[in-house]
Amino acid sequence: MIIYILCFVLFLVGLYGVVSKRNLIKIIIGIAIMEYSINLFLIMIGYIEGGTAPIITKGFENAKFVDPLPQAMILTSIVIGLATTALLLAVAIRLYQKYGTFDINKIKDLKG
Amino acid sequence: MELYLIIILVLMILGSIYSLNASDLLSAVISYGIVGFGLVIAFLLLQAPDLAIVQVVVEVATLIIMIATIKNTQRNIPKMELKPKIAVYYAITLIMALVFVLIFDRATGCLNQFGADTMRMAQPYIDGAADTKSANLVTGVVFDFRAYDTLGEATVLFTAVIGVLTILRIKGKKEEKK
Numbered sequence A: 001m002i003i004y005i006l007c008f009v010l011f012l013v014g015l016y017g018v019v020s021k022r023n024l025i026k027i028i029i030g031i032a033i034m035e036y037s038i039n040l041f042l043i044m045i046g047y048i049e050g051g052t053a054p055i056i057t058k059g060f061e062n063a064k065f066v067d068p069l070p071q072a073m074i075l076t077s078i079v080i081g082l083a084t085t086a087l088l089l090a091v092a093i094r095l096y097q098k099y100g101t102f103d104i105n106k107i108k109d110l111k112g
Numbered sequence B: 001m002e003l004y005l006i007i008i009l010v011l012m013i014l015g016s017i018y019s020l021n022a023s024d025l026l027s028a029v030i031s032y033g034i035v036g037f038g039l040v041i042a043f044l045l046l047q048a049p050d051l052a053i054v055q056v057v058v059e060v061a062t063l064i065i066m067i068a069t070i071k072n073t074q075r076n077i078p079k080m081e082l083k084p085k086i087a088v089y090y091a092i093t094l095i096m097a098l099v100f101v102l103i104f105d106r107a108t109g110c111l112n113q114f115g116a117d118t119m120r121m122a123q124p125y126i127d128g129a130a131d132t133k134s135a136n137l138v139t140g141v142v143f144d145f146r147a148y149d150t151l152g153e154a155t156v157l158f159t160a161v162i163g164v165l166t167i168l169r170i171k172g173k174k175e176e177k178k
Helices: A002-020 A024-045 A068-099 B002-021 B025-045 B049-072 B087-110 B123-127 B137-145 B147-168 B173-177
Strands: none
Touching (some): A002 A024, A024 A068, A024 B025, A068 B049, A068 B147, B123 B137, B137 B147
16 A cells, blocks of 8 residues: 555645745646646556556457556546646736736735 | 556655755756656556556646746745744644545555456446447547547636636737727
8 A cells, every 4th residue: 555655645745835835836836746646546546457558459359458447537637737737827927927926925915 | 566656656756845845946847847757657557558648748738838937937936034944843744744644544445455456437338348449448438438528628628728818818908998
């Protein structure tokens, strides 16, 4: 089970970045790291010892495959992760243009 | 196999810690690349080649967007007067991390051991793979059994692109009035 716990430690590192860093870019990096660790964890659950990639080729019709379902779901999740990261960075650029800093302590008047 | 994964995961954790503590945003983004490309190798080891390909593309795109952002704004992180760091903070952080790990260990205790998945959910998809005429089971699931999910994904992507364009447009309503 140590491999699951290492994956969770990666999640905790991302959480530490989101909670304790003041720079907006660092916070975005923290969010992306959390997302990556979740993706990796779900793929690890679907792994089968000695399994091959779930692609049917000649001579491998009845081979032992790894679980294709989490892979299909994570394929969706990775692409959506790119979209959310791009949106966050766009908001960060706009905030920088308005306030001239990435420091969230100095960006205080977020109302309106 | 498991040993390789552990080595890559440790590398990813070190890269992410350095990335979050770097004093220069460009080096932070580059060491964030360690995490993404380590994930690619982990996907290849876990027999998920489709995911590895997608992850390479996504990681390169993310790095390009981040570096473009930093180039157009500010690279260095200005030093600020830091509050005195008390040992209590470190202790609280460590205790919270330990509690989280313990809860995670309890929560995942009911799962299968690593490498011993039973494919309880995936068996119908594999049995029906012949109907989709797709050699790749993953694309069979994404584009055939769960095509509506993929449509939703395309909608989310489209919405995000519209959002980025809306946020970053140069001409606003105020300027048009003048």
